[in-house]
Amino acid sequence: MTNKPSHPRHELDGTIHAPVRLSIMSALAETDEVDFAFLRDLIDVSDSLLSKHISTLEKAGYLEVKKGFVGKRPNTWLTITDEGLAAYKQYVNALQRIIGSHRSKQ
Amino acid sequence: MYERTEESMGPVEAQSIIDRSKQKVKQSRRWHAFIMLAAGLATSGFFALIGWMPRERWENYEIFLLVIPILIYTWLASIRKKHPTTGSREILRFEMRIANLYTALMIVAVAACLFVLQQGTLPAALIGILPALPCLYGAWRVLR
Numbered sequence: 001m002t003n004k005p006s007h008p009r010h011e012l013d014g015t016i017h018a019p020v021r022l023s024i025m026s027a028l029a030e031t032d033e034v035d036f037a038f039l040r041d042l043i044d045v046s047d048s049l050l051s052k053h054i055s056t057l058e059k060a061g062y063l064e065v066k067k068g069f070v071g072k073r074p075n076t077w078l079t080i081t082d083e084g085l086a087a088y089k090q091y092v093n094a095l096q097r098i099i100g101s102h103r104s105k106q
Numbered sequence: 107m108y109e110r111t112e113e114s115m116g117p118v119e120a121q122s123i124i125d126r127s128k129q130k131v132k133q134s135r136r137w138h139a140f141i142m143l144a145a146g147l148a149t150s151g152f153f154a155l156i157g158w159m160p161r162e163r164w165e166n167y168e169i170f171l172l173v174i175p176i177l178i179y180t181w182l183a184s185i186r187k188k189h190p191t192t193g194s195r196e197i198l199r200f201e202m203r204i205a206n207l208y209t210a211l212m213i214v215a216v217a218a219c220l221f222v223l224q225q226g227t228l229p230a231a232l233i234g235i236l237p238a239l240p241c242l243y244g245a246w247r248v249l250r
Contacts, residue, residue, distance in 0.1 A: 017115065022115075022120060031131050031194060033193070036193075099117050099121060
């Protein structure tokens with residue numbers, strides 16, 4: 001097949017399209033900053049698994065990790081980057097088109 | 107515990123994950139706002155009660171009246187503990203500024219009640235609005 005794929009599923013960003021990473025991205029897109037503990041409780045995953053997915057998204061340039069202290073306790077905060085927000089919006093757009101086309105077929 | 111990582115995910119499941127995350131973040135913001143709103147309303151209500159009633163009617167129960175704000179504070183603190191925030195430093199800094207302003211205005215309101223205003227009058231009943239203002243503003247800002 002030489003034609004350019006036209007189905008919106010091809011527009012789903014593979015970096016985002018995984019349950020844990022999608023949860024991370026959608027939480028970050030909703031607010032300015034989220035801490036590690038909030039995300040861990042929201043997604044209900046282990047620290048190591050969450051770190052692994054955060055690192056994947058960070059490598060893709062979709063989020064920024066900041067480390068600091070709350071009092072004497074170390075803490076990690078995550079922020080979505082402009083690139084990440086654009087990718088997330090595109091992902092949601094493609095997703096809605098898939099859901100829309102699926103519904104119109106029914 | 108959720109240990110799924112890379113498996114395939116249908117569009118409906120993806121949408122429900124997005125909705126759940128959004129809802130949790132909004133809920134966390136709503137709790138911030140609720141605590142500030144409750145603190146503001148409880149403060150105005152407490153001052154209205156104390157200020158409106160002549161002192162001789164409540165001075166024998168002074169010690170019991172002091173328990174009310176402590177109970178309210180404990181209740182709000184327990185709500186906050188049960189509903190973790192997003193941890194956003196900007197919101198926490200904002201909350202801290204509101205708390206400082208609230209404390210300062212509370213001192214002013216208590217001092218005005220004790221030394222300036224006469225108990226059982228309208229101004230004494232309304233002075234509670236002063237410390238409540240930053241809380242009400244804070245609740246509005248967080249929900250905006």
